[in-house]
Amino acid sequence: MEFGSNSWKLEESQLNNNSKQDLCGSAIGRTEPTMKEEVERFHKLGVKHEVVKTVLEAQNMMLEAKSRDSKIDQRVGELIEQQQDLVSFKKEYGSTVVTSINRRDREIELVWPALQHPTHHYEHIVDSIPDPEQIHEHSLLSEWCIYKVPTTLLKVKEVSYTPQLISIGPMHHNKQELKEMQEQKHIYYSSFQARLVNKNDLMHYTSFLEHEEQHLRRCYQKKFSNISKEQFVHMIRLDAVFIMELILREAEREKHKNDYLVTQRCVSKSIQRDLMLLENQIPMTVLEKLHEYDTVPSSVKKPTRFIELAHNYFISYYPHQQKSMFEPCKWENKNILHFTDLIRNSYLPKELRSQAKHSQEECLLRTATKLNEAGISFEKVHNRCLLDIKFEKKRFFSWFLCLGCLPRCKLFKARFQIPQLKVDHTTECVLRNLIAFEQCHYPEAPFICNYVFLIDSLIHTKDDAELLVEKEAIVHELGSDQELTNLVNGLCKHVVTDSTCYHEIIEDVNGHYNNKWKWAMGTLRWVYFRDPWRSSSTIVGVVVLVFTIFNFYRVSDMLF
Structure with missing residues (x-):
């Protein structure tokens, strides 16, 4: 109505x-x-x-x-x-x-x-609608260094970001499935307390944590309003002492044969894995402060910084070096935020390439098999940082790629040099957490993301993986080359970057691939000079052809 x-x-x-x-x-x-x-x-x-x-x-x-x-x-x-x-x-x-x-x-x-x-x-x-307190929090974004993994990345493979044995810090605190290790933390706490020369050091350390409590909270992206100040300080102190005691025991393993966390390799590897997860971190300043107290036994050479102890503890996570030695000069002016940041910095070369903005089309690279058909050779290199990839060719000699089959004739080759990557069952977890950390904290310097994108562009199929494995640019302990292909292709899912440190390499490789003459020389080499047997057969065939033509003309002159 x-x-x-x-x-x-x-x-x-x-x-x-x-x-x-x-x-x-x-x-x-x-x-x-x-x-x-x-x-x-x-x-x-x-x-x-x-x-x-x-x-x-x-x-x-x-x-x-x-x-x-x-x-x-x-x-x-x-x-x-x-x-x-x-x-x-x-x-x-x-x-x-x-x-x-x-x-x-x-x-x-x-x-x-x-x-x-x-x-x-x-x-x-x-x-x-943010209240004034939330608006103030967002003004402190620069203090964040420990992040919640973005949901898009978490959904791809959640197990790679989730601790399986032990929780460190507030993000996974009090999870029922991780309760078992809490008792072990208290045992380690008592052992660490016995190490101290001055028994009041832990009281001083507690005072330090209470004074820095608000700053430590601001290191985390997520708020923990349900955790009181006393609970927060107690949690950080217990976790820091556990980590310190664990690393010290690893350094003197022979003295702790009854400790299953050290002697059972499957357990120690699981703990090591959990300690490098992005969500399972405490600030490095907390551990460095604890290291200042007199706790390192005389049998262990006391390093000047805690970072050296931590670097040696995670030595097996550096797949680009057979024996990674700590170089003080490399770490002298670096502010390491936590263990995830430590491992990321260990992957980076001393001299970082500059980042350059790019479009999606400009950063595309052909697959390994396609580049090999165009005459580009893949070579493994040792004693070089994992991210230190190079593309080398001589300006004049690279026009005659077909001669690259001759022994010790590298002048005629276009060489794609890749530091050998060792892939095992922990590599995916490490790379995923480093990628997630860069997506959150280093969007302007995504060096690990750039590296993974480059490898991903080279490997699209099983044949691409087989080629790189054959050239020993990649060695793996997975079941098959297809598993390697699936692993590499899954790492970049939902990862976004708008710059790359490999822009010069990509431009040079694409320029070589799009050059018709070099493509023809590369095809000639691929078809007729791929290996010594094929090369010798081709040479014999050419000699026979020339001899036949010569005889034909000689007979023609005699008859006519």
């Missing part, structure tokens, strides 16, 4: 002045009489039954509308007062705020269903 229609208007002849006054007063302020009583009262005054019923229905609708307007205004006023930002509020809730009397009926229709359950309707919207 529309209020503006004429279907409910009363005829002037049916209402005297008293009945009109009574009707208006009832329509505005009276709600107690029932519908039946009102109909009987107006019927006695001479008003038709249908007209009275229609008027009363309109009256009730007007009262309901007025009540709804009041509730809407009250709710809107509360929200505006809470947010103290009317402009932002109208932008968010413009479709539900009553802004015009002429649109009142339409606004009521939109808003009224939500007001039946106001808390349910608004709680997710109001929560999404």
Whole structure:
């Protein structure tokens, strides 16, 4: 029914002045009489039954509308007062705020269903608007260094980012499946306490943690409001002492033959894996402070920095070197944030290449088999940082790639030099966490991401993996080359970068591949000079052909 229609208007002849006054007063302020009583009262005054019923229905609708307007205004006023930002509020809730009397009926229709359950309707919207404390937090983004793995990466392979045996820090604290190691932490705590020359050192350390508690909290991307200051300090102290005691025991393993965390390699490797996970970290400053106290036994040469102990502990996670030696000069001016950052820096060369912005088309590289067909040779190199990939060719000699089959004739080769990558069952976990860390903390310097993207562009099929394995650029302990292909292709899923440190290599390789003459020389070498047997067969064939042609001309001269 529309209020503006004429279907409910009363005829002037049916209402005297008293009945009109009574009707208006009832329509505005009276709600107690029932519908039946009102109909009987107006019927006695001479008003038709249908007209009275229609008027009363309109009256009730007007009262309901007025009540709804009041509730809407009250709710809107509360929200505006809470947010103290009317402009932002109208932008968010413009479709539900009553802004015009002429649109009142339409606004009521939109808003009224939500007001039946106001808390349910608004709680997710109001929560999404940051309060001043949250805005202050976002101004401290530069202090974050321990992140929650982005959901897009986590969904690809969650197990690679989740601790299996031990929790470190607040992100996985109190998980039921990791409770077993809490008892071992307390055992290690007692052992570490016995190491101390000064028994008050742990009290001083606790005071240090209490003083730095707020700063330590700001190192984490996620808030932990459910953990009190005392709980937080106790947790960080227990985890730091456990890590320190574990690393010291690893350095003197022969003295701790009864400790299964050290002697059972499957357990020690699992703990080592958990300690490098991005979400399972505590700030390095906490461990460096603990290392300042006199705890290292005389049988172990005390390093000048804790980072040296940590570097040696994770030595098996550096697949690019057979024996990784700690180089103090490399770490002298580096601020290492935690173990994940330590391993990332161990992968980087001393001299970092500059990053260059690129489009998706510019960073594309042909697969290993395609490049090999174009005359590019893949070579393994040792004693070089994993990311130190090079593409070398001589300007003049590279035009005659077919001669590259000759022994010791590297001048005629276009060589793609890749430091040997050793892939085992922990490599994927390590690379995934390094990639996640770079995506969160080093978006402008994604060197690990660049490396993985380059390897991924070379390997699309099993044949590509077989070629690189054959050239020993990659060695692996997986079941098959197909597993290697699946592993490499899955690492870059949902990873986003807009720059690369390999832009010069990509340009040179693509320039070589797109050169028709070099492609022809490469094809000639691939088809006829791929190996010594094929090369010798080709040479013999050419000699026979030349000899046949020579004899043909000689016979022709004799006959004619």
